[in-house]
Structures are given as structure tokens and as C-alpha cells.
Amino acid sequence: MKNLLLAGIAVAVGSLVMPAFADNEGTAVGVNPDAIARINTGDRVLIAGAGISVGETLVTGPRGQVQIIFADDTHMVVGPNSALRIETYLMRNNGTAEKLAVNALAGSFRFITGRSPKPAYQINTPTAAIAVRGTEFDILVTPTDTRVMLYEGALQLCASGADCEQVTDRCEVGLSSAGQADLFTRNDPKRPPLADGFYYAHFQSPLMGEFRVSGASQCLKNPSRPEPAESLSPSSSSGDLPTNNGQTGGTTTGGTTTGNGQPCTGRRC
Numbered sequence: 064m065k066n067l068l069l070a071g072i073a074v075a076v077g078s079l080v081m082p083a084f085a086d087n088e089g090t091a092v093g094v095n096p097d098a099i100a101r102i103n104t105g106d107r108v109l110i111a112g113a114g115i116s117v118g119e120t121l122v123t124g125p126r127g128q129v130q131i132i133f134a135d136d137t138h139m140v141v142g143p144n145s146a147l148r149i150e151t152y153l154m155r156n157n158g159t160a161e162k163l164a165v166n167a168l169a170g171s172f173r174f175i176t177g178r179s180p181k182p183a184y185q186i187n188t189p190t191a192a193i194a195v196r197g198t199e200f201d202i203l204v205t206p207t208d209t210r211v212m213l214y215e216g217a218l219q220l221c222a223s224g225a226d227c228e229q230v231t232d233r234c235e236v237g238l239s240s241a242g243q244a245d246l247f248t249r250n251d252p253k254r255p256p257l258a259d260g261f262y263y264a265h266f267q268s269p270l271m272g273e274f275r276v277s278g279a280s281q282c283l284k285n286p287s288r289p290e291p292a293e294s295l296s297p298s299s300s301s302g303d304l305p306t307n308n309g310q311t312g313g314t315t316t317g318g319t320t321t322g323n324g325q326p327c328t329g330r331r332c
Contacts, residue, residue, distance in 0.1 A: 068138075087114025088152040093271050097127035098141070117204040120148040123170070130274050135160045136177035137184075137272055142262055145170020145204075150187075159183070171262045171275060172202040176216070191239035194219040199276050201226075201261045208240035212261050214276045219246050233260070234282035250285055258283050 091113045092096075098109045100119045102166050108112075109129060115121070121129055129141040134154055141147050151164040161177040167188045176184060176198045186194035186202070191209035193202070197216010202209070211220055213230045221227040224242030236247040236257045247254035258264065264282055267275045 064170075070073040084092065087116055088141075088149065088154075089115035089137075090129045091115055091129050091130075092132050094275075095126060095128040095143075095269065097143075098122070098129050115149060117149050120144045122204060124138075128270055133160070133163065133177060134158070135163070135165060135179045137179065138173075138177070139165075140173040140263065140270065140274055142171030142173075145172065147172065147297075148301050151185075153239035153332050159163075167202055167204050169204050169206075172204075173200075173263050173270075173274075174202060175274070179300055188239075189242070190223060192221045194221070201263055203260050203262075208238060210239075210257055210260065211237045212258055212264065212282060213237075214279060216281070221308035255284055294320070 066263040074078060075287075088330050089111050091111060094109050094111045094113070099106045100109055100113070100115065100121050102116075109121070115131055115133075116139045123129060123143055123145050125143055127141075127143055127145075131139045131141070133152065134137070135158060137160070139147075146168040148166040148168060149168055151162050153163075155161050155283075160177075160183045162185065163179065164185040164187070167186060173305065174186070174195075181195050181197070186193040186195065187207050188209040189319055190201070190204075190207070193209075193211060196218050197213065199216060200212075200218060201212045203211075204307055209220070211218060211230060211263060213235050214233060217229065217231040218237070219227055219229055220237035220239055222239040222242050222244040226242065226244045228237050228244040228246040230237040230246060232249060234249045234254075234297075238252050238257060239249045258291040261282075263270065263276075267279060273322045290296060
């Protein structure tokens with residue numbers, strides 16, 4: 064009887080501490096099909112509710128998209144035709160991250176910081192290093208350059224040659240290419256063509272409300288020009304997104320669409 068009691072206590076204690084040793088650092092709360100998590104042991108298809116762990120590379124196809132919430136409430140979107148590796152995620156006991164490092168390998172991303180101190184965030188790409196000083200921005204990684212567009216807060220963009228630019232104002236675009244970093248302010252006529260490449264500044268309907276940025280489309284034009292109305296869905300007779308970024312709106316749970324067009328709610332609106 065005593066042995067049975069001790070065994071029962073051991074099982075109960077084990078069930079209480081299990082979450083502290085969980086491998087998952089984040090959760091894919093919204094997934095459009097055509098998205099996988101890749102690691103040395105192989106690939107697994109991502110669905111809404113799946114855990115995201117350090118060492119995994121998230122890869123999306125033309126219609127893929129992954130919306131992730133990390134344990135410290137950091138929000139991240141991996142857009143279509145993109146790849147991102149989770150390098151490091153170290154949590155403190157107070158629910159903040161000591162370090163969150165990712166490698167954005169290619170494609171489109173949205174990043175919204177959580178409760179952690181800004182120095183904890185580190186984002187690398189093949190052509191740049193991004194030090195986060197603020198809360199909301201988009202990233203575009205192409206074969207030849209890295210671009211960032213700021214919505215709120217501030218960040219530092221450094222090229223591989225250690226040339227850096229401080230991006231501090233809303234709608235500013237930072238560009239890192241060929242070992243050089245450049246800053247394009249809101250009134251710079253060279254900025255709109257660069258800003259046009261940020262997919263989520265055009266269409267936010269594929270995103271859940273808490274991943275949207277209020278007024279993001281206003282960054283597509285210079286202030287001297289008429290501001291475009293933000294579209295919640297692209298112009299397409301089929302209702303699908305363009306083929307180069309194509310995915311339909313909404314999130315999936317086990318492959319079943321649960322809907323889109325959610326209102327922008329919460330602290331980010």
C-alpha cells in the first residue's frame with residue numbers, strides 16, 4: 064500500500080513539472096496549408112496548434128503561412144515562399160526571454176515583440192543583422208538584399224560589412240545589400256518602390272487580428288501622394304492571393320479552414 068501511494072505521488076509530481084521541460088518554445092496558432100517544420104530527423108506538416116521548437120526550420124510553399132506566438136507573447140509571421148530557422152530561445156522564470164534568435168533565410172516576415180527586453184531579440188539574414196529596439200516591423204529577404212519597414216518602435220539594420228543604419232520613424236525602410244546599409248525616409252522618392260515589396264503592408268486579411276498592424280498600407284506611398292485604402296483581400300476573381308505570395312485567407316486546424324477577415328483587436332490596433 065505504501066509503495067502504491069509513493070508511486071501515485073511520483074506520477075502526480077511528474078505531471079506537474081512536465082510543462083517546464085516541454086520542447087516547444089512557440090505555438091503555430093494559425094497555419095495555411097503548405098507549411099512544414101524541418102529538422103535533422105525529417106519534416107513534419109504544420110497545423111494550427113502545433114508546437115515550434117529551437118533548431119527547426121519553418122518552410123512555406125506558394126500558399127503557405129505560419130502565425131506563431133512564443134511563450135513571451137512575441138508574435139511572428141512566416142509568409143509564403145519563406146524559410147526561417149529558430150536558433151535560440153532562452154526563457155527566464157518571469158516569463159520573458161533572455162534571448163530569442165532567429166535566422167530569416169528567405170521570404171516575407173512580420174515581427175511583433177512581446178514582453179521580453181529589446182536586447183533579447185536577435186534576427187539574422189544572409190545579408191544583414193537586425194537589432195530590435197521596437198515592436199512592429201516587416202522583413203523582406205531576397206537573394207541579394209534584406210529590407211525592413213518599421214511600423215512602431217525602432218531597430219538597427221547592419222550589413223555584413225558592419226555598416227549600420229538606425230530605423231526610427233514609422234514607414235522608414237532600411238536596406239542591406241552588398242555589404243552596405245541604407246536608410247530611406249518617409250519623403251524619399253526612392254522609398255515607395257522598396258516599400259511596395261512588403262506583402263503584408265498590402266494585404267492583411269490572411270492574418271489573425273493580433274498579427275495585424277493598424278494603418279500598415281499608409282506606408283506604401285509618400286505623404287505627398289494620396290494614401291491607398293488598405294485592402295483586406297487582393298483583387299482576384301478566385302479570391303486567392305497572387306501566385307508569387309499566394310495563399311488564401313484564414314487559419315487552419317488540422318487542414319480545415321476556420322475563416323478570415325477577423326477585426327484588428329487588442330493592444331496592436
